[in-house]
Amino acid sequence: MSQASLASSQPVRYPDSGSQPVMTRRAWVLVVLNILIPGSAQLLAGNRRLGRFGVGATFVLWALIIAAGLTFLLSRSTILTIASMSISLIAIALVLAFYAVLWLILTLDTLRLVRLIKAAPSARGWVAGLATILLVATSGTAAYGAFVATTASNFVSNVFITAPPKPAIDGRYNIMLLGGDSGPDRDGLRPDSITVVSIDAATGAATMIGLPRNMEYVPFSEGSPLAAAYPNGYGADLGCEVSVCLLNSVYTEVELMSPEMYPDAVAQGSEPGIEGMRDAVQGITGLSIQYYALIDMQGFLDLVDSLGGITVDVATAVPIHSDETFTTVAEWIGPGVVHLDGYHALWYARSRHDTSDYDRMARQRQLEEALLEQFTPANVLSQLQGVAAAGTRVVKTDIPQASLGYFVDLASKTKNLPLQNVELVPDNGVDPEDPDYDHIRQLVAAGVAPIPSSDTTGG
Structure with missing residues (x-):
C-alpha cells in the first residue's frame, strides 16, 4: 500500500506530515487520548507494545479504584484500615510511584509522536501546554501521593504498634x-x-x-x-x-x-x-x-x-513569664478569640500565675478540643x-x-x-x-x- 493510501486510511499512524491541518488535528487527538486512556496514543501512533502495557496498566488502575470505591461504600472501615497499615502504605507508595513514572514516559512519548514542528505554529504552544498540564496533574499527583504514603507509613510504623486490636468493653x-x-x-x-x-x-x-x-x-x-x-x-x-x-x-x-x-x-x-x-x-x-x-x-x-496554630476563645488573660520564679510577666494571652502558635499554646496550657490546677485543666481541655476540631x-x-x-x-x-x-x-x-x-x-x-x-x-x-x-x- 502506498504512503498516500496509508495516510488516507490511517491518518493518525501514517499522517500526511506535509499537511499542517492534518498534523494539528492529529496532535490534539493524541494528547487528548493520552489524557483519557494513557497508552492509547502509543497504540494508535507509536510503539504498540508500550501502548498495550500503558492501556493495560490504566485498566488495572481503574479496576482498583472502582473496587476501592465499592468497598468504601460497603465497608468504610475496611478501606481505612488497609490505608492506615504501614505495609499497605508502602505498597500504595510503590504503586503510585510506578504510575508516576509510567505517565511521565507516556506523556513525553506522546509529545514525541505529535511532531509539534509539523503542527500549525498557533497550535504548538496550546498542545504543549495541555500536555505539560497533564504531566503535572498525573505524574505530579501520583508522585506526591507516593510521598504522602511513604511519610504516613514512616509515621505509622514509628508511632503505632503491631498487635491485634482490643475489643470494646461495655460498648x-x-x-x-x-x-x-x-x-x-x-x-x-x-x-x-x-x-x-x-x-x-x-x-x-x-x-x-x-x-x-x-x-x-x-x-x-x-x-x-x-x-x-x-x-x-x-x-x-x-x-x-x-x-x-x-x-x-x-x-x-x-x-x-x-x-x-x-x-x-x-x-x-x-x-x-x-x-x-x-x-x-x-x-x-x-x-x-x-x-x-x-x-x-x-x-x-x-x-x-x-x-499552623490553633484558635481558642480566652475568657481570662493568661500571662507568659520571663523568669523561672513565675513572677515577672513578659506578655499576656487574651482575653478574646486568639490564634496561638505552639509557644503560646504551651504557655496557655501550663501558666501557673494566679490560677489553680483546675483552671489549667480547663485550659488544657480547651486546647485538646480545639486541636481535635482543627x-x-x-x-x-x-x-x-x-x-x-x-x-x-x-x-x-x-x-x-x-x-x-x-x-x-x-x-x-x-x-x-x-x-x-x-x-x-x-x-x-x-x-x-x-x-x-x-x-x-x-x-x-x-x-x-x-x-x-x-x-x-x-x-
Whole structure:
C-alpha cells in the first residue's frame, strides 16, 4: 500500500506530515487520548507494545479504584484500615510511584509522536501546554501521593504498634491521654495532664474525663501490682517511694523505683510508669482502659506549629513569664478569640500565675478540643511532613495499626456529636485531698452513659 493510501486510511499512524491541518488535528487527538486512556496514543501512533502495557496498566488502575470505591461504600472501615497499615502504605507508595513514572514516559512519548514542528505554529504552544498540564496533574499527583504514603507509613510504623486490636468493653473504648511534663530539673517524666477519652463504639459519642494530677490516696485496679503494694490507696499507710504521693507521682515511682512491677510493658509498646498510671486511672474511674497515648508537652509545641496554630476563645488573660520564679510577666494571652502558635499554646496550657490546677485543666481541655476540631485532613495533608515529624516526637501509644482505620472512621462520627466533659474537680464535689472514689465513679458512670438517640445528632 502506498504512503498516500496509508495516510488516507490511517491518518493518525501514517499522517500526511506535509499537511499542517492534518498534523494539528492529529496532535490534539493524541494528547487528548493520552489524557483519557494513557497508552492509547502509543497504540494508535507509536510503539504498540508500550501502548498495550500503558492501556493495560490504566485498566488495572481503574479496576482498583472502582473496587476501592465499592468497598468504601460497603465497608468504610475496611478501606481505612488497609490505608492506615504501614505495609499497605508502602505498597500504595510503590504503586503510585510506578504510575508516576509510567505517565511521565507516556506523556513525553506522546509529545514525541505529535511532531509539534509539523503542527500549525498557533497550535504548538496550546498542545504543549495541555500536555505539560497533564504531566503535572498525573505524574505530579501520583508522585506526591507516593510521598504522602511513604511519610504516613514512616509515621505509622514509628508511632503505632503491631498487635491485634482490643475489643470494646461495655460498648466503649477508653483511651488514657497523658500530657508529659519533663524537664532538666526533674527525674524522669511526670504527667501534667491526665484525661480519659471514653468513646461509644457504635455512635462515636465521646466523653472527656479530666483527672486532677494532685489526687491523693489513689486506688488501683483490683489484682494489679500497685493494688498489692498499696491496698488502702496510694501512700495511705506508710507513704510512698517518692516525695509526694499524688496521682501523677505514680508514673515517676514505678518508672524509676519499681519497673519490675510491669516486666512486659516495653514489649507491649508501653512503659512501666504508663502501666502504673493505667492501673491508677482504672481504679479511680472504674473504667477499663484499652489504650493510652502519651503526649510530650514540649513536642506539643511542634505539633501546633506544624498545623499552623490553633484558635481558642480566652475568657481570662493568661500571662507568659520571663523568669523561672513565675513572677515577672513578659506578655499576656487574651482575653478574646486568639490564634496561638505552639509557644503560646504551651504557655496557655501550663501558666501557673494566679490560677489553680483546675483552671489549667480547663485550659488544657480547651486546647485538646480545639486541636481535635482543627485536625482536619486538609490541614494535615498541607503540612504532612511537619505533622508527621512532630507526631513521632510527640506521641507514644499502644494503639495498634490494625485499629487505626476503625478509629479514624469513629472519629468522623465523634466530630459531628456534642463532646461531653466530666471534670473531677471541687465544683463537682471532688476533694482531691480526700476523694470520695464511690462518688467519682458515679460521676464517671453518669458521664459515659449512652446519650438518648434524639440528642446524638449534634449541633
